[in-house]
Amino acid sequence: MSESLQHVVGQRLRAHRQRLGLSQEKLADQLGYHRTYLGSVERGERNLTLVSLEQLAERLGVDPLDLLRP
């Protein structure tokens, strides 16, 4: 089975954060999330809902689909 969507979202989020040169803590602060939440999303441990995915994308300023494409 191809990579799970959870892991794809985690990798895309991490890549985006690293492009910004931010730590998890800094990005979490900026986005209004707790650092541990953001860390768990990056590790693919969070079974996000469509609404929470949209919220994350909106706060990052990206299209939700950008977080889903491997």
Place this chain on the structure above:
Amino acid sequence: MSESLQHVVGQRLRAHRQRLGLSQEKLADQLGYHRTYLGSVERGERNLTLVSLEQLAERLGVDPLDLLRP
């Protein structure tokens, strides 16, 4: 704001079902879902998780991203 992902998934599911020429009841039967669940997904009323979206796509035999692209 663009269409919510919930509504996009609903429209894509409905389009797929109609291509198959199936009623909600028939498709729900085939996929092992209750008809009312499938109906609510089609109407964009369900805040699906990534895992349930993957399950729906797998049962439909499509890529999850196919259910997310408007």
